[in-house]
Amino acid sequence: MMTTRILRPMSWTSVVIALALLLVASGQAQQDEVDLKIGGDVGRPPSFAVPDCLALTPDAATAEAARTIAEVLWDDLEFEREFRMIPRDVYRTIPAARSIGDLAFNRWAELGADGVVSCSVRALSGTQIEITARLFSVRSLDNAFSVQYTGTNQNVRRYAHQLSDEIHRQQRGLEGVARTRIAFVSDRDGESVLGLVEDRPVKEVYFADYDGANVQRVTATRTLNLFPSWSPDGRAIGYTSYVSGFPDVVVSHLFEGRMTSPSSGTTSVHNSLSAFSPDGRRVAFNSNRDNSSDIYVADIDGSNVQRLTSNPAIDTSPTWSPNGQQIAFTSDRAGQPQIYVMGADGTGLRRLTYETYCDRATWSPAPFNEIAYSSKTGPGHDIKVLDLATNEVRQVTFGLGSNESPSYSPNGRHIAFTSTRGSGLKQIYTVDRDGKNLRRLTSTGNNETASWSR
Amino acid sequence: MQVRGTRSWIGVVTFAVAMLALQACVRKPPPVTPETSPLPPPASGERPAARPVTPPPPAPTPVVPPELLAPEDEFARRTLEELNRESPLEAVFFGLDSAELDERAQRAAEANADVLLRFPNWVVTIEGHCDERGTPEYNLGLGERRALAAQRYLIQLGLAESRVRTVSYGKEFPFDPGHDDAAWASNRRAHFVITSK
Structure with a gap:
């Protein structure tokens, strides 16, 4: 208190x-x-x-x-x-x-x-x-x-x-982010997956203060957990869990000790990469339920499932616009993965990137109107930012290691991301949207796929 | 990973030796010639699997002559863990950014289908895996595409869909922890895990 x-x-x-x-x-x-x-x-x-x-x-x-x-x-x-x-x-x-x-x-x-x-x-x-x-x-x-x-x-x-x-x-007059938190997955505790194949490292969900201090563990499932994403109220984390033997979206309500799954996975219906809508009432995610990898939206209790893409290509990695009216996502319908945007009802599809390989779009909060993403720039990837008003692209990282999975701070000024720079291990960094003010948050084991709380 | 890779190849060697020993029991005199060994000869290094920059020469015969397969009780004695550690099922390898089964991949899938048709109680999960290049998000989709491609091929070969499940692990579980072409080639794979028998 x-x-x-x-x-x-x-x-x-x-x-x-x-x-x-x-x-x-x-x-x-x-x-x-x-x-x-x-x-x-x-x-x-x-x-x-x-x-x-x-x-x-x-x-x-x-x-x-x-x-x-x-x-x-x-x-x-x-x-x-x-x-x-x-x-x-x-x-x-x-x-x-x-x-x-x-x-x-x-x-x-x-x-x-x-x-x-x-x-x-x-x-x-x-x-x-x-x-x-x-x-x-x-x-x-x-x-x-x-x-x-x-x-x-x-x-x-x-x-x-x-x-x-x-x-x-x-x-x-600025909303600072000093009390925000960053969720990520890590193999820092050196455990192995329970299962029929030996020596596979687990990834568990953790979160830390925005500066990397005060790390707290969320899952202890002895399995693979990927792609955490905060609910807008900071009281829940959605993630992709293999706890049932296949990827499915799980929502952990941190302060209520309960878990829900909005995506109803089975041995043949697999779901991943959840993203909460800005009002916290819906979840966008990837699912193969109609025999193709597509974007779906459901209420967080799993009702009102709506299919937003229906293309034989891989459509994945959704992110909501700040007003909840649009969803950007990755699709390889043109061959290589690129970023697209559509209305939150699936209409009005538009392609945003024309590069070698782009993934994991993250829509910035207001007042900025931009999308950060990971783009292949050489052997590895770099973080780039697309200004939606001007269509200008600027690069935020420059070829040190591979830089992937960006996530904006709630005031839009900073981006958390995964980088292999330095040791080659994956670590979480933050950087400002102009590429300055780089800080490393993690150092134990591999740490990746940050989600910055609102 | 290194340990596991080595161990599983020790398993393959053990299996091959067991096969040959079995062969020796069934037929005498034993035609023990390594060249006609039904399984691909393991390299001596730590990363023996698939460094198929050029596809290997076509296998001369089907992988294991049917009459030489281990009898049911041989596999029945083993736990699932042991069976998977010395698996009679081969990995199916893929090209960069590809989920298509080339000649070599088809032969591996066919060999696995033969084994599975011989052991009708076995259920397998085909794990789709990717190399470390590319993003973890998109690779989850690509791994699924690979697992499904292998599954489709096995179904075409007569296996019931209920016996061949799929799961994608994206780039999360590389077979080879290396960072070169050979490692990447052995990591782009559909890995068959026996989940019940």
């Missing part, structure tokens, strides 16, 4: 007065909010510093939490590239401030900081902590944003993630 209190840099009486004024003249209140946004030099993003949090209780856990929160917050703020983050080792010598009066504004100005996040951590009990964070404007000496969290001292990274998301929203 975590509780949040937005702190105002005012007394309670002034809050009451401010609320009264807000009711009378909301225009004036908005003006005040704009004033709290920290700017940088002309043409440059504001520079931010995140010094270590102050540990207000002397125990080791609090000291550890104070350091972790500052480190994670710095990484989270860096991730969206809205601020120029000043490296933390530059200001280790500046003493931590206990109040705004303590803040060494001259030293922060000397470092070129426009904003400083000052935070403190206090142990309330053996299990509960309180975190107070303030964002100061170095130029105006104002308190731009204040918040207080109380909750358990387990996994303190999430306090930093929430703080980052709140600072991005308040300062930049």
Whole structure:
């Protein structure tokens, strides 16, 4: 449990007065909010510093939490590239401030900081902590944003993630992704499939925080599980499981301990590659039920099955448009696999790519109107992005290893994907839609086919 | 994978030796000449299967003369695991991005059909596999296409559809973990697994 209190840099009486004024003249209140946004030099993003949090209780856990929160917050703020983050080792010598009066504004100005996040951590009990964070404007000496969290001292990274998301929203009007998660499959636990053929590694479903920390295992089926995909509410993961001996779509409702299958597989009807509709009520998937590999849509309880393609070619790997009106998918009806788009009722088919080999289209969320996909560019594949308004294609990765299975962050700014760069093992990376800000999330075993939660 | 590959070929060798021994029992004097061994000679390396850049010369005779097949009780004694470890069924190999059975693939499928017609209780699952190139998503479809192509061929040869199931594993379970043409060729396959007998 975590509780949040937005702190105002005012007394309670002034809050009451401010609320009264807000009711009378909301225009004036908005003006005040704009004033709290920290700017940088002309043409440059504001520079931010995140010094270590102050540990207000002397125990080791609090000291550890104070350091972790500052480190994670710095990484989270860096991730969206809205601020120029000043490296933390530059200001280790500046003493931590206990109040705004303590803040060494001259030293922060000397470092070129426009904003400083000052935070403190206090142990309330053996299990509960309180975190107070303030964002100061170095130029105006104002308190731009204040918040207080109380909750358990387990996994303190999430306090930093929430703080980052709140600072991005308040300062930049941006929905950050620090509290999102990435699902993937992995052979990291080194287990073998139970079955008649020996020494086949399992793949199980896992998810991690967006930065790769805090990995949690979802399946332990001792079989092959592939292609996880988050439900829009982040409470379920659909995936392709071989637990019955053939590929079928399974939906695991993570917080309810129950599983459903929307696709009704049998020994001869195989289903795979599920994708939830944006409203979370339907699932698109691949099935061979009519003796051809086609795209189907069903309600998540398995009712109202609708066949969307009926072509002898392989039609697979569906992705929904953000408004749920269209579905892009892969088809090899023209020989090699290419990306196509159609209405969510199967009408209005249009071919989108004319390349060597394209697969795994992923439709970006708003405000971007583009589709990321994996394209064969040499011995391996690279991630490319097709702008649906201009039909322009830009490449995001460039020939290091094979780069496959892209998935957009919910704010559309980042793409998670599988790459064999480096060791040759498959690992999950994230990269921004302009190809910058590459980060590796995984390092144990093979990890692939990321799905970024909404 | 290496271990498994080696082991299964040890299995094939064992099987071949067993066949020849059986032959020796049935007919004397034994015509033990390796050249006419009914099974393809295993190479000595770790990846013996199919490096068929050029198709191998046509097999001189059907794979196993019917009268030389192991008697039912020989296979009946073995568990499914043992049977699959030393499988009398061969893999059917495919070309790049292809699900067509060429001459060699047809012969392998025919040999498997002969075995299955001889053991009418056996049910097999034909696993469709792909090499590591290409995406995991599309390869799942391609593996299915390969499994179905092999299944269709066996049905044409007189096997009941209910005895020949299919499943695609895409590129998930390579036979050979290598990253060269030879490895890729041995990974583009329909692998026959006996699932009940």
